[in-house]
Structures are given as C-alpha cells and as structure tokens.
Amino acid sequence: xxxxxxxxxxxxxxxxxxxxxxxxxxxxxxxxxxxxxxxxxxxxxxxxxxxxxxxxxxxxxxxxxxxxxxxxxxxxxxxxxxxxxxxxxxxxxxxxxxxxxxxxxxxxxxxxxxxxxxxxxxxxxxxxxxxxxxxxxxxxxxxxxxxxxxxxxxxxxxxxxxxxxxxxxxxxxxxxxxxxxxxxxxxxxxxxxxxxxxxxxxxxxxxxxxxxxxxxxxxxxxxxxxxxxxxxxxxxxxxxxxxxxxxxxxxxxxxxxxxxxxxxxxxxxxxxxxxxxxxxxxxxxxxxxxxxxxxxxxxxxxxxxxxxxxxxxxxxxxxxx
Numbered sequence: 001x002x003x004x005x006x007x008x009x010x011x012x013x014x015x016x017x018x019x020x021x022x023x024x025x026x027x028x029x030x031x032x033x034x035x036x037x038x039x040x041x042x043x044x045x046x047x048x049x050x051x052x053x054x055x056x057x058x059x060x061x062x063x064x065x066x067x068x069x070x071x072x073x074x075x076x077x078x079x080x081x082x083x084x085x086x087x088x089x090x091x092x093x094x095x096x097x098x099x100x101x102x103x104x105x106x107x108x109x110x111x112x113x114x115x116x117x118x119x120x121x122x123x124x125x126x127x128x129x130x131x132x133x134x135x136x137x138x139x140x141x142x143x144x145x146x147x148x149x150x151x152x153x154x155x156x157x158x159x160x161x162x163x164x165x166x167x168x169x170x171x172x173x174x175x176x177x178x179x180x181x182x183x184x185x186x187x188x189x190x191x192x193x194x195x196x197x198x199x200x201x202x203x204x205x206x207x208x209x210x211x212x213x214x215x216x217x218x219x220x221x222x223x224x225x226x227x228x229x230x231x232x233x234x235x236x237x238x239x240x241x242x243x244x245x246x247x248x249x250x251x252x253x254x255x256x257x258x259x260x261x262x263x264x265x266x267x268x269x270x271x272x273x274x275x276x277x278x279x280x281x282x283x284x285x286x287x288x289x290x291x292x293x294x295x296x297x298x299x300x301x302x303x304x305x306x307x308x309x310x311x312x313x314x315x316x317x318x319x320x321x
Contacts, residue, residue, distance in 0.1 A: 002034050002152040010034065011159050018163035019170070021054075028056035028134075031156070035149040037136035039114055042124075044132050057137075062113050070109040075100075076121050080133045085161060087123040088154045090145040097144075110137070120145040122153050125164040132164050190283035192217075193268065195276065196243035198224040198236045210283055215254040216261035217283065224281075227255035238265045243277040252283075261285045 010030050017023040028040040039057025053063050071077065079094050091100050100106055101117075110116040116137035125132045136153075138145060184191055190207035194200055199222045203211060211219050216227045217235070224239070225232040231252055238250055247266035254260065261283055268278040294308035303311060314320070 002148070002155075006034060007152060007155050010156060014156070014159045014163045015166075018166040021167060024054040025056050028054060028136075031134070031153070032056055032136050035120060035136055035145065035152055036142055037120065037138050038142070039116070040134065040136045042132065042134050044130060058114055066109060066113050070105050073103060073105040074109075075103065075105060076119065076133075076135065080121070080123055080131060083123045085123050085126045085131075086154075086157055088150050088157065089121055090150065091119045091121075092144060115139045118142070118144045120149055120153060122157055122160070124157065124160045125168075134160065190281070190285070192224070192281040192283065194224060194239055194279050194281065196240055196279065198239045200224060201278065206285075206288075207281075207283065209288075210261065210285060215256055215258075216252045216285070217263075226252050228253055235263075235265075238263075239279050239281075241265075242267045242279045259287055 042054040117140040118138040120136045191204040192207040193202040252261045264282040297308040
C-alpha cells in the first residue's frame with residue numbers, strides 16, 4: 001500500500017503536467033509504479049476537443065491502429081459515460097471477472113495488445129459534454145487491483161482533476177492567443193509593442209517588414225529609432241509619454257526622403273497593476289497599402305471590368321490621366 005510520502009511525491013509532477021501536457025507520460029509512469037501497473041492510458045472519452053490520448057508502457061499507435069474496432073465493446077468507456085468525476089473502480093467492480101475475460105474487448109485488445117488482465121480506472125474530470133479517464137493495467141502475473149491501490153488513486157484524484165481542468169483552460173487560452181496573433185499578423189498596418197525605453201517586445205508581420213526595411217523605423221540594439229536623429233528623439237519621447245498613460249500620433253520621415261510612415265503611439269493597459277508598462281505603435285505606410293483585386297471591386301461596387309481597373313490604378317496612387 002502506498003504511503004503518504006509516496007503520494008505527496010507525485011503531486012508536483014501532476015501540476016507540472018497541467019502546465020506542460022508533454023509531462024503527462026511521466027505522471028502515468030509514476031502512477032503505474034505506485035500501484036503496481038505495467039502500462040497506463042489517459043484518454044478523453046467524449047467531445048471534439050481536450051487532451052489527446054497519452055500512454056505509458058506501450059505506443060499510442062496501438063490505440064490508433066487497434067482500439068477503434070474494439071471501442072464499441074469497451075465496457076469501461078461505456079461505464080465512464082455515466083460515472084461521476086472522482087469514481088475509482090477496478091474491472092471487478094464493473095463486471096464479474098469471468099465475464100470480463102470472456103469479453104471481446106478483453107481478448108481482442110487488452111490481452112492481445114496490452115498483456116492486461118486487470119484494470120484500475122479513475123474518472124478524473126467531466127463536464128456536460130466531455131470526460132477524461134485514467135486506466136492503469138496489470139498482467140496476469142501481478143494479480144488484481146485491490147482496496148489499497150484504489151485508495152491510493154482516490155487520494156490523488158482531486159489533484160489530477162484540478163490539473164486536467166487547468167490544462168484545458170490553458171488550452172482554450174492558447175487557442176485564443178493563436179487566433180489573436182493570426183489576426184494581428186494579417187492586419188494591413190504594422191504593430192510593434194515596446195517597453196517604456198523603446199525596446200521591441202513584439203512585432204506583427206508588417207511591423208517586422210518595416211523594421212527590416214529600416215528607412216522610416218528600425219531597431220538598434222533592440223531599441224526603436226526613426227529614419228532621422230530628430231525623429232528618433234521624438235519617437236522615444238512619445239513612447240515614454242505613452243508608457244505613462246498619454247498617447248499620440250506622429251510622422252516618421254524616411255531617411256532617403258522618399259516619403260512618410262504614420263504612427264499612432266498608445267499605452268497598452270493591463271488589468272494587473274503589477275505588470276510592466278507596455279506601448280503599442282500602429283504604423284501606416286502609404287507606399288504599401290493593401291489593394292482590392294479587380295474582381296472584388298466589381299463585386300462590391302457593381303463596376304465594369306474597365307472601371308475596376310481604373311479604380312485599382314487610382315488606389316495605387318496614379319492619376320486619372
């Protein structure tokens with residue numbers, strides 16, 4: 001039977017896995033060792049999103065290649081659909097051992113591919129549509145799971161459940177962050193985030209292009225500079241003022257005298273007052289404005305092909321002549 005010290009030793013690893021899903025395999029290994037199992041699976045039972053299958057002691061390819069045809073006869077998955085979170089059971093709690101060994105799922109999947117004769121299962125987490133379950137397996141030589149192993153898993157279940165919930169919430173936030181980053185990258189204007197001293201923290205795709213061109217705005221030792229010395233002084237002053245709460249707009253002359261890039265400098269506010277000040281620069285380059293293809297202009301405004309071509313050329317800066 002696991003001691004309190006052994007149980008507590010696993011808890012940090014559980015929360016590490018909540019932050020980094022790649023560490024769940026280590027948690028499965030330690031849980032299996034704790035209760036005398038030889039392999040384990042962490043799996044989502046329903047729904048379209050959530051953590052993928054995680055395995056210890058066998059390849060996840062076994063699940064992909066062999067589990068599918070057997071899924072309908074998996075009595076544990078069927079039982080999990082109604083089992084409340086926090087439930088810990090062995091195969092003998094779900095059906096008699098003789099019936100378990102006679103089942104197709106036992107003979108065609110568990111015994112054949114996982115060398116498994118006994119299962120300890122725990123319902124870690126569930127909501128209205130999804131649930132996450134843990135299965136730990138033993139072979140015939142190790143005997144059945146008993147009360148001690150169930151008590152050990154039951155003691156860790158609150159931590160496992162909390163870690164799953166944290167992991168899923170972080171997954172949602174990461175998805176949202178990726179969408180926001182994609183939207184910002186697709187924006188037709190440059191976006192650069194800096195600290196109060198003008199050091200670049202992040203730039204979208206157009207912002208990187210403007211920095212790389214370096215004629216109107218660039219980064220020198222990670223600090224923003226303009227195309228002229230006077231422009232650099234004004235830009236850094238505007239950024240510092242914005243970090244204190246007041247934004248503004250300014251024109252950045254190109255160093256080669258061929259035009260101007262327009263900048264809106266504004267503070268980025270955070271709900272957390274302990275977060276360091278951040279400043280957002282939105283940059284508009286008139287020489288690199290996006291254009292509508294002629295078929296879009298025709299569709300939007302009912303133009304003929306000739307009219308759409310003229311409109312497109314006007315948008316590029318040409319005259320009616």
